[in-house]
Amino acid sequence: MKRILITGAAGFLGSHLCDRFIEEGHQVIAMDNLITGDLKNIEHLFQLEQFEFYHHDVTKFVHVPGPLDYILHFASPASPIDYLKIPIQTLKVGALGTHNLLGLAKEKQARILIASTSEVYGDPLVHPQSEDYYGNVNTISPRGVYDEAKRFQESITMAYHRFHGLDTRIARIFNTYGPRMRLNDGRVIPAFMGQALRGENLTVFGDGKQTRSFCYVDDQIEGIYRLLFSDYNLPVNIGNPGEISILEFAEEVIKLTGTDQKIVFKPLPQDDPLQRRPDISKAREILDWKPTVDREEGMKMTYEYFKSLSREELEKREHRDFS
Numbered sequence: 001m002k003r004i005l006i007t008g009a010a011g012f013l014g015s016h017l018c019d020r021f022i023e024e025g026h027q028v029i030a031m032d033n034l035i036t037g038d039l040k041n042i043e044h045l046f047q048l049e050q051f052e053f054y055h056h057d058v059t060k061f062v063h064v065p066g067p068l069d070y071i072l073h074f075a076s077p078a079s080p081i082d083y084l085k086i087p088i089q090t091l092k093v094g095a096l097g098t099h100n101l102l103g104l105a106k107e108k109q110a111r112i113l114i115a116s117t118s119e120v121y122g123d124p125l126v127h128p129q130s131e132d133y134y135g136n137v138n139t140i141s142p143r144g145v146y147d148e149a150k151r152f153q154e155s156i157t158m159a160y161h162r163f164h165g166l167d168t169r170i171a172r173i174f175n176t177y178g179p180r181m182r183l184n185d186g187r188v189i190p191a192f193m194g195q196a197l198r199g200e201n202l203t204v205f206g207d208g209k210q211t212r213s214f215c216y217v218d219d220q221i222e223g224i225y226r227l228l229f230s231d232y233n234l235p236v237n238i239g240n241p242g243e244i245s246i247l248e249f250a251e252e253v254i255k256l257t258g259t260d261q262k263i264v265f266k267p268l269p270q271d272d273p274l275q276r277r278p279d280i281s282k283a284r285e286i287l288d289w290k291p292t293v294d295r296e297e298g299m300k301m302t303y304e305y306f307k308s309l310s311r312e313e314l315e316k317r318e319h320r321d322f323s
């Protein structure tokens with residue numbers, strides 16, 4: 001049995017990682033300050049002896065008693081709406097938070113995996129994006145806070161690897177979806193699901209020609225799991241190469257939900273990437289991994305989850321106090 005610290009554990013990906021490591025028989029130490037996460041995502045684990053929860057902001061000094069074998073650093077706002085509302089916290093968790101966790105990994109001689117993102121490629125000029133593409137990021141745009149925090153995160157992680165010999169892994173995660181996404185977090189899938197279920201029109205930003213490639217959460221977790229147990233230190237893309245325009249995607253959601261909603265167009269947010277598709281050759285070769293859940297199946301399971309939410313939750317608008 002290994003002891004694993006998971007930061008961002010009450011969030012979407014963090015909570016699925018907790019489940020996976022518990023299932024594999026490990027001891028999980030979950031940490032979160034709940035700024036965008038929700039304890040509901042992990043409350044089913046609270047009665048287990050294998051599970052502990054620390055309510056802590058990782059931008060402050062991180063202390064965990066006892067040994068640690070692995071650290072998975074997933075704490076960070078991840079939706080454009082969140083990181084636009086809390087830009088400083090986003091920069092701090094990517095920079096100071098990562099520094100604290102690298103320091104902890106060094107002290108405990110633990111392996112650390114950090115959650116990077118396809119956003120390091122910015123609005124990419126190369127398509128699809130492979131790991132050797134350096135990216136096209138506008139440092140000073142509102143979105144830049146997330147992209148640059150994650151780019152810094154990768155740099156400091158590689159510096160700890162090269163300078164201190166720390167055992168590090170970097171997952172470049174592409175748009176991932178599934179149960180436990182926060183209904184009102186502003187990302188396109190919960191946004192469309194909430195709109196369909198409330199009988200509202202679907203809001204497509206811009207002309208909807210921009211593309212994304214959506215990966216189902218179980219596939220993503222499997223990729224991250226394999227990367228942690230690989231011996232590869234450079235970044236690895238983990239995502240599903242099935243690319244679709246946002247307009248076509250809205251049409252798919254309308255078909256799936258069987259509703260008669262219309263599509264309405266809203267302004268495109270600044271620096272919204274025009275296209276995004278992972279080149280996953282490296283993950284295939286090094287991790288022997290590829291996604292197994294196609295969009296139709298993944299979206300059906302995701303829709304079932306959102307349908308199971310209470311009317312009250314569906315109607316609830318974002319009311320988080322980010323102060």
Ligand code: NAD
Nearest residue numbers: 008010011012013033034035036037057058075076078176
């Ligand atoms: P999420 O918002 O659901 O989860 C993030 C969690 O981190 C939340 O529970 C939040 O409360 C916690 N957190 C934020 N700042 C913190 C701090 N300072 N201290 C402690 N906890 C803090 O987002 P998610 O989709 O689960 O994303 C998790 C990670 O994966 C993030 O690092 C994100 O950048 C990365 N990622 C996600 C995606 C995706 O499609 N979901 C894509 C690329 C990268």
Ligand code: UDP
Nearest residue numbers: 080186187188189191203204205210246272
């Ligand atoms: N988007 C949209 N309508 C919405 C929410 C998002 O058209 O209600 C678009 C958004 O502009 C982007 C794409 O969907 O082009 C994916 O957005 P998301 O926030 O999910 O992820 P990211 O932009 O970070 O990839």
